[in-house]
Amino acid sequence: MPRSGGSDGGGSGAVNDGDEGAGRVVRSERADARRNKEALLGAAAAVFVASGVEAPVRDIAARAGVGVGTIYRHFPTRADLIIAVYRHQVEACAEAGPALLASCPTPYAALRRWIDLFVDFLVTKHGLAAVLQSDNAGFDTLHAYFIDRLVPVCDRLLAAAADSGEIHSGLAGLELMRGVGNLCIGAGSDPRYDARRMVGLLVDGLRRTD
Amino acid sequence: MPRSGGSDGGGSGAVNDGDEGAGRVVRSERADARRNKEALLGAAAAVFVASGVEAPVRDIAARAGVGVGTIYRHFPTRADLIIAVYRHQVEACAEAGPALLASCPTPYAALRRWIDLFVDFLVTKHGLAAVLQSDNAGFDTLHAYFIDRLVPVCDRLLAAAADSGEIHSGLAGLELMRGVGNLCIGAGSDPRYDARRMVGLLVDGLRRTD
Amino acid sequence: MPRSGGSDGGGSGAVNDGDEGAGRVVRSERADARRNKEALLGAAAAVFVASGVEAPVRDIAARAGVGVGTIYRHFPTRADLIIAVYRHQVEACAEAGPALLASCPTPYAALRRWIDLFVDFLVTKHGLAAVLQSDNAGFDTLHAYFIDRLVPVCDRLLAAAADSGEIHSGLAGLELMRGVGNLCIGAGSDPRYDARRMVGLLVDGLRRTD
Amino acid sequence: MPRSGGSDGGGSGAVNDGDEGAGRVVRSERADARRNKEALLGAAAAVFVASGVEAPVRDIAARAGVGVGTIYRHFPTRADLIIAVYRHQVEACAEAGPALLASCPTPYAALRRWIDLFVDFLVTKHGLAAVLQSDNAGFDTLHAYFIDRLVPVCDRLLAAAADSGEIHSGLAGLELMRGVGNLCIGAGSDPRYDARRMVGLLVDGLRRTD
DNA sequence: TATGAATGAGCTTTCATTCAT
DNA sequence: TATGAATGAAAGCTCATTCAT
Known part of the structure; x- marks a missing residue:
C-alpha cells in the first residue's frame, strides 16, 4: 500500500500502541x-x-x-490524543481500501463501500469532522495524519474507478475526502439530516453518465 | 410563498426594522x-x-x-446580528427561487442555478456555514431564520423537479440545504478544496438516471 | 533635561495619570x-x-x-502595572538630579545625594531591584522606562563630577545604575545587610584619589 | 579556622560524601x-x-x-545539589584566603585578590548569585553553606587589612560578601555591565584615605 | 440611550514532589 | 535502590455579558 509521507512511521497495523511484538526487546x-x-x-x-x-x-x-x-x-497535544483515540479505526479504514478493491465487483462499488466506511466512522465522532476542517494550527498534525493515511487510499480507488470508466477522472482524493468529511459535520445532532444519504448523492454524482 | 413557521415577520423588502408607528412624532x-x-x-x-x-x-x-x-x-444575541447583516442577501436568494423557476428551461436547471446562488453567498461568508451547523443554542434563531426563508423555496424547486421527472422525489429541502451548507464549510481557506465543485457533484447526484 | 528616547512621551511631571490640566479637553x-x-x-x-x-x-x-x-x-502587562505604581517616585528621582546639581556644593556631592535617593527608593520596593535585572522579555518595557528616565540623569551627574575632577571619567551611568540596583537586591530582608552602606562604598570608590 | 555554625561537616577536601563506616563490607x-x-x-x-x-x-x-x-x-533539596556541585570551588576559594594573606605584599592586596577569585567564581555560575540572595526558604542551607565557608575567611582578611590600617574597620565580612555577590547578579547577560569593575569600585571604596 | 468598565468563569500549561513498581 | 508516572496547585490570559454612569 502506498504511503505518501507520514510523520509517524508506525506503519502496518499491530505492533505499536502497546502489544509489542514478540521478538523485539522494547x-x-x-x-x-x-x-x-x-x-x-x-x-x-x-x-x-x-x-x-x-x-x-x-x-x-x-x-x-x-x-x-x-x-x-x-x-x-490535543491532536495526539485525538489521533490515538481514533487510530485503530483510521487504520482499519485505510486497510479496507485495497481489500474492497479486491473483493468488490467493480472499482466504483469498492469506492462507494469505502466511503461508506469512512462516513460510518466520522458520523459517530462528535465534532471530529468539524475539527478536520479547522484551520487552527493546533490540529495540523491531526490533519496530516488523516491525509497521510486515507487520501492515498482514496486516490487509489478513484484512479481504479476512473480507469474502469465508471467515473470521470480528475477528482483528487483529498477534495473528495474533504467533501465527504464536511457532509458529516453535525450529523447525529439532527434526525432530519442524514449524512449517509447526502454522501450517497455526492458519490452518485461522480458517476459517468453518457 | 409558503412559510412554515417564522420568528420574524421580516419579509417584504427594505429596511423596516422595528415597525415604527405610522403618524406619530418620531x-x-x-x-x-x-x-x-x-x-x-x-x-x-x-x-x-x-x-x-x-x-x-x-x-x-x-x-x-x-x-x-x-x-x-x-x-x-449574535444570531440577531448575523441575521441582520445577511438579511438582504438571504431575502434576495429566497426571492430568486420562484423567478428562476419561471425563467429556466427546466425545474432542475432552476434548482441548480438556485443552489449555485446559495453557494456563492455562503462561500464568501467566512465562518457562516460552520455556524449554521453549530448546535450551540445561541444560534437557534439563526437556524430558524435560514430554514424559514430558504427551505420552503428549496422544497418548491425540488418538488417541481421531481414532478418533471428530472430527479427522484423524496428528498427534503432541509436536508439538501444542510448538505450544501456543510460542503461550504471552510471553503476559501484551502485552494485544493472547491466547494462549488463538490456541490455540483451533489446536485448531479440528485438527477434521475434511467 | 536631556531625554535619550522614551516610549511614553509622558514628560514633565503632572499632567498624566489623572489630574488633567485645566485647559485641555481630554x-x-x-x-x-x-x-x-x-x-x-x-x-x-x-x-x-x-x-x-x-x-x-x-x-x-x-x-x-x-x-x-x-x-x-x-x-x-505586568510591566505597565509596575511602572504605574512607581512612576511618581521615578519621576521625582529623575527631577531631583538637576536640582541637586544646582544646590549641592560639588557635583560629586550631588551625585552621592542622588544615588542615595535612588537607593532609598529601591530598597523599599520588594523585588523591584531583582526584576530590573531579569532578562525576562516581559520586563523589557520596564527596563526601558527606568533607563530612559534615570540613566541620562546619572550620566549628567557623572559627567559633571568628572569635569570637576572629583571622579575618574569613563564610567557609564547605565553601569553605575545597574551596580547600585544590584546592591539593593534583597535589601530589607536581612538586617545584617545594609544596601545603603554598600552603595556608599561603591560611590566612595568612584572618587579620584591622587 | 573559625566556623560559626554549619549544616555539614564537609570540610577537609575530597570526596567524602556520606561517611561510610570504616572497616565494614561496603x-x-x-x-x-x-x-x-x-x-x-x-x-x-x-x-x-x-x-x-x-x-x-x-x-x-x-x-x-x-x-x-x-x-x-x-x-x-535543590540547595543540596547546588552545594555539591560547587563545593570544590567554594572550598578552594575558602582555602585561598589564608594563602593569599601569606603571599601578598599587604593584607589589602590579599583581600582584593581574594574577592577577585570569588567574583570569578560567581560570574561564571549562571543564576547562582541571584539564588544566594533569594529569601526562599528552600535555599537556606545554601546560604548557610556559603556563609559558613566564606564569611570567616573574608572576616579574617578584613581584620588583617584593618589592622594594617589600609581600610577602615567595622565592616562585616558577611555584608561585604553579600554586596559582592549582589554585584555579580546578572553578570554575563549584558555586555554593558561589568561586574568585576563594579566590585573593583566597591573594594576601592573600602580603602582608608586620609 | 450609549458607553465601556468590570466581572469572573473557563481554559491551557508547567513543574516540584511523591510514591507505586 | 532507581525509575519515571502521576499528581494537582498555580498562574496567565480571554472574552461574553452585565450594569453603573
Whole structure:
C-alpha cells in the first residue's frame, strides 16, 4: 500500500500502541502507565462523544480519574490524543481500501463501500469532522495524519474507478475526502439530516453518465 | 410563498426594522439609533469577512465606533446580528427561487442555478456555514431564520423537479440545504478544496438516471 | 533635561495619570474607572511590598476587590502595572538630579545625594531591584522606562563630577545604575545587610584619589 | 579556622560524601550509587551553566540519564545539589584566603585578590548569585553553606587589612560578601555591565584615605 | 440611550514532589 | 535502590455579558 509521507512511521497495523511484538526487546511500558493510557483513551473517547473532540482537558482527566498532567505526559497535544483515540479505526479504514478493491465487483462499488466506511466512522465522532476542517494550527498534525493515511487510499480507488470508466477522472482524493468529511459535520445532532444519504448523492454524482 | 413557521415577520423588502408607528412624532433619538444600527451592520459585515462570524463582539463595536452595550441593545444575541447583516442577501436568494423557476428551461436547471446562488453567498461568508451547523443554542434563531426563508423555496424547486421527472422525489429541502451548507464549510481557506465543485457533484447526484 | 528616547512621551511631571490640566479637553476617565485604577495601584503597591513585584495577578485583583480582567484592562502587562505604581517616585528621582546639581556644593556631592535617593527608593520596593535585572522579555518595557528616565540623569551627574575632577571619567551611568540596583537586591530582608552602606562604598570608590 | 555554625561537616577536601563506616563490607550497590551521584553532579553543572541554577529538575535528571527520583534521593533539596556541585570551588576559594594573606605584599592586596577569585567564581555560575540572595526558604542551607565557608575567611582578611590600617574597620565580612555577590547578579547577560569593575569600585571604596 | 468598565468563569500549561513498581 | 508516572496547585490570559454612569 502506498504511503505518501507520514510523520509517524508506525506503519502496518499491530505492533505499536502497546502489544509489542514478540521478538523485539522494547523496554515495556510500565503496567500502571499502560493502564492509565488506556483509561485515558477510553475516557477521551467517551468525553468526545458527549462533548466533542474539543472538550476541556480537565473533563477528560476527571473522567479518566487522573490528573491533567497525566494527559499531557501521554499526549502532549490535543491532536495526539485525538489521533490515538481514533487510530485503530483510521487504520482499519485505510486497510479496507485495497481489500474492497479486491473483493468488490467493480472499482466504483469498492469506492462507494469505502466511503461508506469512512462516513460510518466520522458520523459517530462528535465534532471530529468539524475539527478536520479547522484551520487552527493546533490540529495540523491531526490533519496530516488523516491525509497521510486515507487520501492515498482514496486516490487509489478513484484512479481504479476512473480507469474502469465508471467515473470521470480528475477528482483528487483529498477534495473528495474533504467533501465527504464536511457532509458529516453535525450529523447525529439532527434526525432530519442524514449524512449517509447526502454522501450517497455526492458519490452518485461522480458517476459517468453518457 | 409558503412559510412554515417564522420568528420574524421580516419579509417584504427594505429596511423596516422595528415597525415604527405610522403618524406619530418620531422621537429625535431615533435617528441616532438608526444610524448606530447601520454603522453596526456595516462594521459587523466587515469584521465577519476578516475574522468570521464568530469574531469578538468588541472588535465589531470598535470598528463601528460604538460601545459593546450598543450592540447588545440592538442585537441581543449574535444570531440577531448575523441575521441582520445577511438579511438582504438571504431575502434576495429566497426571492430568486420562484423567478428562476419561471425563467429556466427546466425545474432542475432552476434548482441548480438556485443552489449555485446559495453557494456563492455562503462561500464568501467566512465562518457562516460552520455556524449554521453549530448546535450551540445561541444560534437557534439563526437556524430558524435560514430554514424559514430558504427551505420552503428549496422544497418548491425540488418538488417541481421531481414532478418533471428530472430527479427522484423524496428528498427534503432541509436536508439538501444542510448538505450544501456543510460542503461550504471552510471553503476559501484551502485552494485544493472547491466547494462549488463538490456541490455540483451533489446536485448531479440528485438527477434521475434511467 | 536631556531625554535619550522614551516610549511614553509622558514628560514633565503632572499632567498624566489623572489630574488633567485645566485647559485641555481630554475626555475625562469615568469616575469609577479612575477609582478602580487607583485602588488597583494601591493594592498593587501593597501586594508588591508583601510578596514582591512578581506577585500573582490574582492576588492583586483580590486585594483591590476587582476582577482580574480589570487589571488587564488598565495594565495590559505586568510591566505597565509596575511602572504605574512607581512612576511618581521615578519621576521625582529623575527631577531631583538637576536640582541637586544646582544646590549641592560639588557635583560629586550631588551625585552621592542622588544615588542615595535612588537607593532609598529601591530598597523599599520588594523585588523591584531583582526584576530590573531579569532578562525576562516581559520586563523589557520596564527596563526601558527606568533607563530612559534615570540613566541620562546619572550620566549628567557623572559627567559633571568628572569635569570637576572629583571622579575618574569613563564610567557609564547605565553601569553605575545597574551596580547600585544590584546592591539593593534583597535589601530589607536581612538586617545584617545594609544596601545603603554598600552603595556608599561603591560611590566612595568612584572618587579620584591622587 | 573559625566556623560559626554549619549544616555539614564537609570540610577537609575530597570526596567524602556520606561517611561510610570504616572497616565494614561496603554493600555492592554502593558503586552504582556513587556513579549516579557523580553523573548527577556533572549533569547538574552542565545544566546550571546552560539554564541557571534554577533549571527544572527534570532537565538535570534527563541529562544525567537517571530518573528524577534519583536526584531526590541523593540531594533532597535543590540547595543540596547546588552545594555539591560547587563545593570544590567554594572550598578552594575558602582555602585561598589564608594563602593569599601569606603571599601578598599587604593584607589589602590579599583581600582584593581574594574577592577577585570569588567574583570569578560567581560570574561564571549562571543564576547562582541571584539564588544566594533569594529569601526562599528552600535555599537556606545554601546560604548557610556559603556563609559558613566564606564569611570567616573574608572576616579574617578584613581584620588583617584593618589592622594594617589600609581600610577602615567595622565592616562585616558577611555584608561585604553579600554586596559582592549582589554585584555579580546578572553578570554575563549584558555586555554593558561589568561586574568585576563594579566590585573593583566597591573594594576601592573600602580603602582608608586620609 | 450609549458607553465601556468590570466581572469572573473557563481554559491551557508547567513543574516540584511523591510514591507505586 | 532507581525509575519515571502521576499528581494537582498555580498562574496567565480571554472574552461574553452585565450594569453603573
